[in-house]
Amino acid sequence: MIKPTESELEILNILWAEGPSNVRSVNEIMNQQKEVGYTTTLKLMQIMTQKGLVERDESSRTHIYSAKIKAEDIQGEMLDKLLNSAFGGSASKLVLSALGSGKASAKELEEIKALIQKLEKDGNQ
Amino acid sequence: MIKPTESELEILNILWAEGPSNVRSVNEIMNQQKEVGYTTTLKLMQIMTQKGLVERDESSRTHIYSAKIKAEDIQGEMLDKLLNSAFGGSASKLVLSALGSGKASAKELEEIKALIQKLEKDGNQ
DNA sequence: AATTATCTACGAACAATTTCGTATAATTTA
DNA sequence: TAAATTATACGAAATTGTTCGTAGATAATT
Incomplete structure (x- = not known):
């Protein structure tokens, strides 16, 4: 399975919480925490599409993105990583x-x- | 508090497990998992010294490094981060x-x- | 004493990730 | 319909992290 980067994970979290969304609304939510340019978010989501982390509905001009992987899968994987990298496996x-x-x-x-x-x-x- | 990178965390884990150590022995342990050049490990530990992640005893030619932060602190912090980044705070x-x-x-x-x-x-x- | 081994320092290459400027097209508004 | 707004695409700069080569100092070995 493909491991998302920090920023990609932030976006996934938004998609998991909000459901299928366009770039603008994802970017707005991102901006509640820190300032990020629109095209930055766009680029990230484009990359995520390439990597297969999200799916894109291009049927209308404003593309709609949705998470392609389940929260539980990533959570389990990241937890496992943390378990081994910081808690010595305990x-x-x-x-x-x-x-x-x-x-x-x-x-x-x-x-x-x-x-x-x-x-x-x-x-x- | 300063957040260690992946590689830095590996080194911290070694220092937590082994106690104060010199670069060579840390590097040897690192090499049990993957090949890493001696100067690579050295450089990382120098950077960690600058960041305040480790402490360095320079009284003899071979410097001795020890973790400056407690395992529990980093663990708590990383857990917290994971909690918020991947588990929506739950x-x-x-x-x-x-x-x-x-x-x-x-x-x-x-x-x-x-x-x-x-x-x-x-x-x- | 000369050679070899071991150590630190340091710059810089390399790689991965993030950020954003610019171009261009579609749509909405005045 | 002209101007303004809102999209995507894409290249490339900026940033962050990793890796290592080389230089110079000190110590150990022959």
Whole structure:
């Protein structure tokens, strides 16, 4: 699978959140965080099309782009990379670090607990 | 805080694992994975010194480098970045993805469960 | 003491990524 | 319909990161 660069990932995130979009609206969302020229975003999205990261509907003048890869796939891959590059392969260290920062809500903690219980049950069979 | 590049992170990992080291030994460990010239590693470590990522003891001809930042700090920072760049800020999605890949042992799952319980308890007070 | 090995410093080539200017075409507005 | 706006395409500059060659100093070996 093709690995997106930093900027490409930003765009993918927008497409995942917003669904199929044109360059202008992607660029506007990008600009909420940092200033980026329109043609910069355009160029990136063109490159992403070439790489097969996004799909482009050219039926009208304003092209519509949509993410071609699933968020989960990239997430899993990047997580794996981080796991090995920064956490020495220890998933628990990573999880502990993630939970420790206090970013998960009570409901989310429940979800995680439920998954752990399931994993433990399956593991014992 | 300064964000290390890919290569710099590799070196930091070695320094975290091995403790204070000279360029040669870092380079040798690097070479176990991929071929890298000695001066390449040297240059990287010099740059890292400038950036303040490592500290250098110059008291003898062969300089000794040690990581200046804690593994936990970088880990937390990189995790945070990944969280926002690839998981839309949802810590639970990240954790679920990490646990789902089956990389955590039974003992690790217990650790995580214990932390969750602690978090839930603290949160209710 | 001369040769060889090992070390740092440093510039610069190379590569990947990001940014944007300019050209050109289509559409909308005045 | 002329002018202004809004698109895409594309080349190339700018930026960032990586790699390494060469020079010069110090230390070890013969």
